[in-house]
Amino acid sequence: MEISQITAFLAVAEELHFGRAAQRLHSAQPPLSRTIRQLEKQLGATLFDRNTRNVRLTSAGEALLGPAREVLDACRLAEIAVAAAGRGQVGRVRIGFSGVSSHLLIGRWAKLVRHTHPGIEFVLNSSAFASEALNKLLDGTLDIGLGRWIFTPPGIASRVILNEDFVVAMTVDHPLAGRDGVRIEELATEPWVALPADPGSALRDSLQRAAHDAGFTPRIVQSAPDSMSLMALVSAEVGCALTVSSVVENVNNPDVVFLPLVGGPSTLQLRIAWRADDDSAALREVLRLSEEALPTPE
Template identity: 65%
Template sequence: MEIHQLNSFLAVAEELHFGRAAQRLHIAQPPLSRTIRQLERDLGATLFDRNTRSVRLTPAGEALLGPAREVLNSCRLAELAVASAGRGLTGRIRIGFAGASSHLYVGRLVKRVREHHPGVEFELHSSAYARESLNKVLDKTLDVAMVRWMSPTPGVDSRVIAQEQMLIAVPNDHPLAGEESIRMEDLAGDAWVTLPAEPGSVLRDALIKIADDAGFYPRIVQSAPDSWSVMALVAAEVGCSLTLASVAASMANPGVVFRPLRDSPPPLDLRLVWRRGDDSALLKEILRVSETALLEPGPDPA
């Protein structure tokens, strides 16, 4: 089989019409028909049932459809990889992110970069706290990171890639679980589950501030190392938790209900950060792609 034969086969298979397939390929119909007949002879199988009224894939044609797409996609990726290598856009990029609350954005960025630069390899590092990722960016263990912070950090540049609403997570049988939104003061008597009290624990700090504004100090009864564990404790009715819309979008736990706060606090900024002065061509391309890949709507708070 040759590449042009597979291109012709896919055009006919997707259009199910030789005339439209020929127009799509910018060739006349007779040469297209000859190419398909030659491919059928080479394979020893009929790929299309055709008559004057219709064209349909045979079982053999259906079987060829997936492999043909894979071959052509591999050819496209090979061309992109060579082109990227010619521009110095190959190698490894190390990305730090905060587990459940950022992996949707990481996946979006990696997918978009690989569409244009398949030769780029990604090394992903999940950490619970912004400070840990920022330190790794500064000591060159990471190239970029997705973090939330309460105040800027010297030595790095950044830009906001998402603004996330904070939500309250309650057990599904909590008295307020049926409300469309929850007032913070109505949770003054509840127990709370949070991430550990580490420097850079933005959500824990935000919980204390929001509760203080509502006139109480939260009774934190247990901490957990990551958002998945926190939500497991909420489902087990250990307590409520302050979390993010991205965490809610990542969870499939029927024991947890997510609700917005009645007096919604300002959203938290999620930032992409990198070392100031890093002039790597690959990093510059990652940042360029991120400008479009990470401008799409984030998780729906609902």
């Protein structure tokens, strides 16, 4: 059966008059009659009893009525879905991120997407570190990445969502713990704990660069997979750690204090990144919503 045949059948079934049905379909009556006869021939059943005075459904016609309406309803839903996808109201957007501060930001963003665009599936990957997120963006397994990158490769667009100050985490019993700030050169002999030495690890690279500018090489004694684990190492007096202000806001550990880094690198930028040539309407809508949930700082 063709959609045009089902439409013609429903028009006649609801009007029970070929003339009015033809008028409703903006068609002449003879072509409508031929369409119904062709449909009856295909189905091998008479759908209407008709004479010069009236038209009524046969038992076969009654049986077809419900399924025919379901078919047309499904077609309308398909049209609506396609139109909604074109407007970015439905779709699937995959985002990769890591870190305690990122969890709060992503939660705010995801909540806005869910409330305003319930047809968009916001798929979260919370184990994608900065370098991993970039690689997954490039190979198409992620649509958006959240991370701290010194630079992004060609073809990747990005937007700053947070400027973060550098701080040094140390145990509360450290001799410098009562200070208002600390210079990196004052910690030249200290053991350090850091995030893994992955390519593009902005925090570890920042520590190495700040120490180099101060004339020493940091003695990194242990690595941790994330900021929370890093703070656990600090509280255990394994070493100091260079981190950022958003971690301070999200870590509650009475054995750890955070001192602003004085005279070192000033800020580290947290960005969202995406493929510049990705023309997904859902992605564009999610990025638009990010400007509301996570505006670029002044």
